[in-house]
Amino acid sequence: MIMIYRYEDMLERYGSAYRIGRAVRSGEVHKVARGVYADERHPDPGAVMCAIHPQAVLTMDSAFYLHGLTDVVPELVHVATPRNSTRIRDAGVRQYFMLPHLLGTGVQVTESGGYDVRAFSRERMLVELLRSAGTLPMDYYRELIGSYRRIAGELDMREVEDCLALYRRSDSLFDMMQREVL
Numbered sequence: 147m148i149m150i151y152r153y154e155d156m157l158e159r160y161g162s163a164y165r166i167g168r169a170v171r172s173g174e175v176h177k178v179a180r181g182v183y184a185d186e187r188h189p190d191p192g193a194v195m196c197a198i199h200p201q202a203v204l205t206m207d208s209a210f211y212l213h214g215l216t217d218v219v220p221e222l223v224h225v226a227t228p229r230n231s232t233r234i235r236d237a238g239v240r241q242y243f244m245l246p247h248l249l250g251t252g253v254q255v256t257e258s259g260g261y262d263v264r265a266f267s268r269e270r271m272l273v274e275l276l277r278s279a280g281t282l283p284m285d286y287y288r289e290l291i292g293s294y295r296r297i298a299g300e301l302d303m304r305e306v307e308d309c310l311a312l313y314r315r316s317d318s319l320f321d322m323m324q325r326e327v328l
Contacts, residue, residue: 199225208220208225209271222239252305
């Protein structure tokens with residue numbers, strides 16, 4: 147199991163910056179980003195992004211892949227952040243700015259790469275999929291809808307309705323969900 151550590155964890159583990167540097171040089175741990183270390187040289191990029199930005203939530207392609215709804219490995223890490231947060235300047239990241247009440251709904255902590263990652267739940271991602279129907283490639287959208295049809299009985303419909311209620315077009319999104327998934 148891959149573990150990802152923040153600088154504070156490494157200080158607690160090794161005691162000083164010098165000893166951390168020595169552990170990195172010996173290959174005991176690997177520095178994967180500024181202030182982020184891992185047991186493996188190439189850990190899950192989503193877990194690294196959530197370690198760097200604790201307020202970030204995995205969404206869209208990253209969340210679909212994390213929940214096993216698609217086998218398409220995302221090229222970018224898709225994260226949602228508060229609307230007033232600083233832009234993430236990383237070419238491997240697609241950032242979505244959200245209002246606080248949208249960002250706090252449907253978030254669950256999932257284990258990925260040995261690290262707890264904040265990601266939107268499958269139910270919330272169904273709503274996001276329906277909202278993004280016009281912007282996603284049709285074959286990718288159909289694959290995701292097919293995955294949701296297979297797990298429709300496992301979904302918490304109350305949570306789906308709570309997530310739908312966050313948006314103005316909730317009635318049309320609900321009708322779309324009825325037609326396409328249920």
